[in-house]
Amino acid sequence: MKPPKFEYHAPTSLDEALAALGRYGGDAKVLAGGQSLMPLLNFRLARPAALVDLNRIASLAYIREENGQVRFGAMTRQRTIEFSPVVAQRVPLLKEATRWVGHLPIRTRGTIGGSIAHADPSAEYPAVLAALDGEVVARGAKGERVIRAADLFQTYLTTNLASDEILTEVRLPAMPAGAGYALEEFARRHGDFAIVGIAAMVVREGQRCKLARLATAGAGPVPVRLRAAEEILERQGLGEAAIEAAARKATELVDPDADIHASADYRRHLTGVLTKRALTRAIGVARG
Amino acid sequence: MVTVRLKVNGVAHEGRCEPRKLLVDFIREDLGLTGTHVGCEHGICGACTITFNGEAARSCIMLAVQADGAELATVEGLMRDGKLHPLQEAFREHHGLQCGFCTPGMLMTALDFLRTNPSPSDREIREGISAVLCRCTGYQGIVNAVRAAAPILASER
Amino acid sequence: MSVNLPRLVGARVARREDPRLLTGQGSYVDDHRPPQMLYAAFLRSPHAHARLARIDASAALALPGVVAVLTGEDIARAAKPVRAESKTPSVKTTSFPPLALGKVRHVGEAIVMVAAESRYVAEDAVEHIVVEFEPLPVVKNTDEALDPASPVLHEDAGTNLLVSREFARGDVDGALAGAALVVRERFRFHRHTPVCMENRGCLADYATGSQVLTLRSSAQCPGLVRDILTDLLSMPEHQIRVIANDVGGGFGAKASLYPEEIATCVMARRLGRPVKWIGDRREDLLSTTHAWDEIVDAELGLNADGTIVGLRAQVTADVGAYSIYPWTAAIEPVQTISFLPGPYKVPTYRGRTRGVATCKAPLGPYRGVGRPPAVFVIEGLMDRAARRLGIDPTEIRLRNFIRDEDFPYKSPSGIVWDQSSFTGSLVKAREALDYKAARDEQVRARADGRWLGIGVASYVELTGIGSAIPVSPGMPVSTGTEAATIRFDPAGKVTAVFGVASHGQGLETTLAQIVADEVGVPIEDVRVLHGDTEISPYGTGTYASRSLVLAGGAAILAGRAVREKMVLIAGHLLEADPADVTVVDGRYSVRGMRDRSVAVQQIARAAYSGSRRLPKGLEPGLEATKFYDPYYGTASNATHVAVVEVDRATCEVKTLRYVVVEDCGRMVNPLIVDGQVHGGVAQGIGAALLEEIVYDDHGQLLSGTLMDYVVPSACEVPMMEVHHLETPSPVTLGGFRGMGEGGTIGAPAAIANAIADALSPLGIEVAELPVSPDRLFRLLGSAHGAKP
Numbered sequence A: 001m002k003p004p005k006f007e008y009h010a011p012t013s014l015d016e017a018l019a020a021l022g023r024y025g026g027d028a029k030v031l032a033g034g035q036s037l038m039p040l041l042n043f044r045l046a047r048p049a050a051l052v053d054l055n056r057i058a059s060l061a062y063i064r065e066e067n068g069q070v071r072f073g074a075m076t077r078q079r080t081i082e083f084s085p086v087v088a089q090r091v092p093l094l095k096e097a098t099r100w101v102g103h104l105p106i107r108t109r110g111t112i113g114g115s116i117a118h119a120d121p122s123a124e125y126p127a128v129l130a131a132l133d134g135e136v137v138a139r140g141a142k143g144e145r146v147i148r149a150a151d152l153f154q155t156y157l158t159t160n161l162a163s164d165e166i167l168t169e170v171r172l173p174a175m176p177a178g179a180g181y182a183l184e185e186f187a188r189r190h191g192d193f194a195i196v197g198i199a200a201m202v203v204r205e206g207q208r209c210k211l212a213r214l215a216t217a218g219a220g221p222v223p224v225r226l227r228a229a230e231e232i233l234e235r236q237g238l239g240e241a242a243i244e245a246a247a248r249k250a251t252e253l254v255d256p257d258a259d260i261h262a263s264a265d266y267r268r269h270l271t272g273v274l275t276k277r278a279l280t281r282a283i284g285v286a287r288g
Numbered sequence B: 001m002v003t004v005r006l007k008v009n010g011v012a013h014e015g016r017c018e019p020r021k022l023l024v025d026f027i028r029e030d031l032g033l034t035g036t037h038v039g040c041e042h043g044i045c046g047a048c049t050i051t052f053n054g055e056a057a058r059s060c061i062m063l064a065v066q067a068d069g070a071e072l073a074t075v076e077g078l079m080r081d082g083k084l085h086p087l088q089e090a091f092r093e094h095h096g097l098q099c100g101f102c103t104p105g106m107l108m109t110a111l112d113f114l115r116t117n118p119s120p121s122d123r124e125i126r127e128g129i130s131a132v133l134c135r136c137t138g139y140q141g142i143v144n145a146v147r148a149a150a151p152i153l154a155s156e157r
Numbered sequence C: 001m002s003v004n005l006p007r008l009v010g011a012r013v014a015r016r017e018d019p020r021l022l023t024g025q026g027s028y029v030d031d032h033r034p035p036q037m038l039y040a041a042f043l044r045s046p047h048a049h050a051r052l053a054r055i056d057a058s059a060a061l062a063l064p065g066v067v068a069v070l071t072g073e074d075i076a077r078a079a080k081p082v083r084a085e086s087k088t089p090s091v092k093t094t095s096f097p098p099l100a101l102g103k104v105r106h107v108g109e110a111i112v113m114v115a116a117e118s119r120y121v122a123e124d125a126v127e128h129i130v131v132e133f134e135p136l137p138v139v140k141n142t143d144e145a146l147d148p149a150s151p152v153l154h155e156d157a158g159t160n161l162l163v164s165r166e167f168a169r170g171d172v173d174g175a176l177a178g179a180a181l182v183v184r185e186r187f188r189f190h191r192h193t194p195v196c197m198e199n200r201g202c203l204a205d206y207a208t209g210s211q212v213l214t215l216r217s218s219a220q221c222p223g224l225v226r227d228i229l230t231d232l233l234s235m236p237e238h239q240i241r242v243i244a245n246d247v248g249g250g251f252g253a254k255a256s257l258y259p260e261e262i263a264t265c266v267m268a269r270r271l272g273r274p275v276k277w278i279g280d281r282r283e284d285l286l287s288t289t290h291a292w293d294e295i296v297d298a299e300l301g302l303n304a305d306g307t308i309v310g311l312r313a314q315v316t317a318d319v320g321a322y323s324i325y326p327w328t329a330a331i332e333p334v335q336t337i338s339f340l341p342g343p344y345k346v347p348t349y350r351g352r353t354r355g356v357a358t359c360k361a362p363l364g365p366y367r368g369v370g371r372p373p374a375v376f377v378i379e380g381l382m383d384r385a386a387r388r389l390g391i392d393p394t395e396i397r398l399r400n401f402i403r404d405e406d407f408p409y410k411s412p413s414g415i416v417w418d419q420s421s422f423t424g425s426l427v428k429a430r431e432a433l434d435y436k437a438a439r440d441e442q443v444r445a446r447a448d449g450r451w452l453g454i455g456v457a458s459y460v461e462l463t464g465i466g467s468a469i470p471v472s473p474g475m476p477v478s479t480g481t482e483a484a485t486i487r488f489d490p491a492g493k494v495t496a497v498f499g500v501a502s503h504g505q506g507l508e509t510t511l512a513q514i515v516a517d518e519v520g521v522p523i524e525d526v527r528v529l530h531g532d533t534e535i536s537p538y539g540t541g542t543y544a545s546r547s548l549v550l551a552g553g554a555a556i557l558a559g560r561a562v563r564e565k566m567v568l569i570a571g572h573l574l575e576a577d578p579a580d581v582t583v584v585d586g587r588y589s590v591r592g593m594r595d596r597s598v599a600v601q602q603i604a605r606a607a608y609s610g611s612r613r614l615p616k617g618l619e620p621g622l623e624a625t626k627f628y629d630p631y632y633g634t635a636s637n638a639t640h641v642a643v644v645e646v647d648r649a650t651c652e653v654k655t656l657r658y659v660v661v662e663d664c665g666r667m668v669n670p671l672i673v674d675g676q677v678h679g680g681v682a683q684g685i686g687a688a689l690l691e692e693i694v695y696d697d698h699g700q701l702l703s704g705t706l707m708d709y710v711v712p713s714a715c716e717v718p719m720m721e722v723h724h725l726e727t728p729s730p731v732t733l734g735g736f737r738g739m740g741e742g743g744t745i746g747a748p749a750a751i752a753n754a755i756a757d758a759l760s761p762l763g764i765e766v767a768e769l770p771v772s773p774d775r776l777f778r779l780l781g782s783a784h785g786a787k788p
Helices: A016-021 A035-040 A076-082 A085-090 A092-099 A106-110 A112-118 A124-129 A227-236 A240-253 A262-283 B023-030 B088-092 B103-116 B122-129 B138-155 C016-024 C073-079 C121-125 C141-147 C172-177 C222-232 C259-269 C281-287 C329-341 C369-390 C393-400 C421-431 C437-445 C507-519 C549-574 C600-607 C670-689 C741-759 C773-782
Strands: A006-011 A028-031 A052-053 A063-068 A070-071 A135-140 A143-148 A153-155 A166-173 A179-184 A197-207 A208-218 B002-008 B013-016 B051-052 B055-058 B071-073 C038-044 C050-056 C064-071 C110-116 C130-135 C161-169 C181-189 C200-205 C212-217 C242-243 C274-276 C294-302 C308-318 C349-356 C450-464 C482-488 C494-498 C526-529 C581-584 C586-592 C594-599 C624-629 C634-646 C653-663 C722-725
Touching: A006 C421, A016 A052, A016 A135, A016 A166, A028 A035, A052 B088, A063 A085, A070 A085, A070 A112, A076 A092, A076 A106, A076 A166, A085 A092, A092 A124, A092 A179, A092 A197, A106 B051, A106 B055, A106 B103, A112 A124, A112 A166, A124 A166, A124 A179, A124 A197, A124 A208, A124 C161, A124 C722, A179 A262, A179 B138, A197 A262, A208 A227, A208 A240, A208 A262, A208 B002, A227 C181, A240 A262, A262 C773, B013 B023, B023 B051, B051 B103, B055 B103, B055 C130, B088 B103, B088 B138, B103 B138, B103 C016, B122 B138, B138 C634, B138 C670, C038 C259, C050 C110, C064 C073, C064 C259, C073 C259, C110 C121, C110 C259, C141 C308, C161 C329, C161 C670, C172 C308, C172 C349, C181 C369, C181 C507, C181 C653, C200 C259, C212 C222, C212 C259, C222 C242, C222 C259, C259 C274, C281 C393, C294 C329, C294 C369, C308 C329, C308 C369, C329 C349, C329 C369, C329 C450, C369 C393, C369 C450, C393 C421, C393 C450, C421 C437, C421 C450, C421 C634, C421 C653, C421 C722, C437 C450, C437 C634, C450 C741, C482 C507, C482 C549, C482 C600, C494 C507, C494 C549, C507 C526, C549 C581, C549 C586, C549 C594, C549 C600, C549 C624, C549 C634, C586 C600, C594 C600, C634 C741, C653 C670, C653 C741, C670 C722
Parallel strands: A006 A052, A028 A052, B002 B071, C038 C274, C212 C242, C308 C349, C494 C526, C653 C722
Antiparallel strands: A063 A070, A070 A166, A135 A143, A135 A166, A179 A197, A197 A208, B002 B013, B051 B055, B051 B071, C038 C110, C050 C130, C064 C110, C161 C349, C181 C294, C200 C212, C200 C274, C294 C308, C450 C634, C482 C494, C482 C624, C581 C586, C586 C594, C634 C653
């Protein structure tokens, strides 16, 4: 299983990368961490005319706090995120999600930008982006634009990034202090893609739920924001009945696929189970 | 063709290859270091795991050209003064290998894991080594070996 | 002459293999790169069933770096067809062409071989080959295959029913008709595959000057491969060398002769250059033999006290598209009915089996062969009977085990069990688990709403078999002997050479332990060589839990012969009667006179110094080659107990405890025995919960990556508690029994029974493996009143 031939560019600046990408009329692919793209190349399921390797662009790897957001350069490694004090403090849901992303050696190379741009339906980072109402910055020939999570994911492995655009930054709102959070995931084997995963954040005010955020991984072609389930908590509070109702609602909001690992019914069922578990845990750690 | 200049186990090497050449193939063929093994070529089994600039990475889903300027460590570099590394010793004592095919990847993965978690519980050890698939040992000997080696390695740091 | 007391046999000796394997200095096939070597790749069929209309490789040959292309026609001109003949009349012999001839019968079947300067270029070339197919209807399962309206895969067989066999004893229909209770079930053991971490591969080199063909292969059976190549290639056997140095796991997957091995030899001969093919994981999942794919309709009849009166079963095995060499398609289906009665007294029996061809990869041996499904069935029936009769599942087994006073016991399929510890293993397993405490905990867990279950599986497996019994019933080759050559060099070190081929089970260590004990030297002074037909005495390889029994037995015989000669030489050197020579710690001395002694080194030197240092008439030299045939063979047995918890919400099964009490006779190295149990149980847990080969209705393999065929990682396997009984075999040299396959034989059944036990308040049985969470979810959903 060896890759087919391709032309190879390793630019050292974003401008260089965009120029290289532009030369191929959509037939070049961006190589970030490679943990998803390289297997596709090895299977010859992807056959780009060229690879534009972003790994030499040092300026694309950073973690900064700005305007109430935590901003990640697209090439920030998942491993860096896993051990980052800023992430632990400001976006702990992302840190928890990172634990579920493959294994440590995968996280050595895998990047936040790559994971989100690849948009695997079962991936954890897109679910977190959706849950936290994050956004990404994309730069292309026509300039720079900001894309909200709700608009980014189109379908399986497809974002609305144009073929000449590079995702340069991922922005997550800093989670409110004391917010409860949890990522509950079910996989066949430790480190595998989620059969279903639920990212949850809850902000409480005493017994009231000021804010609830729920998003899925693996329950459809794109992460699903379970807004109607969130509203149940925001209306009914944080008691067991509300959690049950929210979990039940969650199962109605998803239209999962079947594959050899799980039927649609089972995925739907897991959506409810994991929503309940995620909310219970998130509420448990929420302060306020 | 591209030129790749890198250090492996402290020794400088240079080679030329196509951009599409996988790092694991470059290590095995161009550098003649056949201790790193090819198990799946899609990043699941971990047999190809090496250390890339100090961190474990899967060399079957990296391109050789990406290692230009990097420092790698492979299983061949673990011995110290002709003696087995304490982790290798522990694997031997606790029967942590049978056919040996996953072993280099397992060793490099376990070492990286122990650097990030020097005193792991058994459950954490299992999570750490779950990155590498083994079909022979049922993992028990490996867990016992890593548990035994952890304090030795921790005390060395 | 007194005998050395055992020093090394029985000891936990660290493995001789480890230093090279730990330091990346193993010698696997892919590690070899002789000058001028070419790399091979195969074009594999995208169709499950199709005629081959046209193959045009001209564009491929035009690519720079591509040297040659072979098709099935080319191979047919260079090699005889591979036909695994069976002595059993009801087993149809069919051909297995190394490259497809005329038609393809499963997705992934090799059609064209390319040799090029690199694997990268070879794969590029494969993409440039044009093959025109005329698709045929896909025969997707055994029901379809048996339908007369379906196409026949092998026209010359005239049917897709390739195997039929029956074993019977007594009037089972009458016994079941009159039984107080009959439990019946349709069991489904889905398709699995061994997944060795090293993919299959081979490197062939034909030296035109010496006309010697050397084949390095990831093979378990170098001797068998050489035997068949000599026939297929019409080459003298002594001009063929097959080498299997380090092999990264076998488990039966690498025990068969494969198309790629033959094709690579043909290519190498044609080109006069070394040619290497290393399979990738995609090829492995597509074309390495699959396993255990069976439907078993079984009925167990019992008296009210739980004693068995009869067992009746119909096995249907999906044997895939080809009958593998040498085992034939019969190996899996016939083994199942041979061993279905298990360790129990089964007075009446009828086991019928069918092996049916479909458009899937061929079925072949995988650790346990036939017995994983068989034990799943019989142990599942025993538990069902226990539940229906209100008898404890361990108790019902104890009532039915073949007991000490029953041995030797002839099973309904004609196998004779000589002496096993069925009762002992179960009693000890109960103790080791603290069965009563486990049941009490289950009561508490149930009160808390948790689904906790305890599952037992006891089994017996035929091991170390000699020439009286074929490893695969009806197979064309004899596998009943192994040999050992033990040779001292003049400095007193020992080389021991065998025809077996270790691939993870540590034979370089265990055989060295036996040899060292027999000839009385430290283990460091023994070097074991194996897996190379050029240097080995005749042997076949390592499979079927035979190596330690057969090669170990031969080692004992050769060791004794050498030691006898050493005693004669020592006597001569010490000027004493050989009958007065004793051996202690490597020194040969005169009984009662400790100061008159000679060391092994002195004896060896004398042996090679010519007749002047030797007793009159004694031939110089110090080596012996002996062959050993245990004739019938022996048996190992075990009881496995699993404690599982089923997550009510996610339907995931977690294995909380796993206890094994196994008896493999006299253990040579308990470290290695433990390792074999651990590895087998892990594969068995994978088989029960995670792993499944899935084809779609068009015969496309859906489980084509390691993400889709899910083998357990360290998180899916518990810590195992392994205990040993040692009932030496009464019939084998050394009392060894052979082991290694037990983990996969017992674990699927133990896990299945534990899950059923956990769900028994809901009345749910487990009749299908693997029990994926999705499958369990559906079982729970369809059970009356059950809500996860």
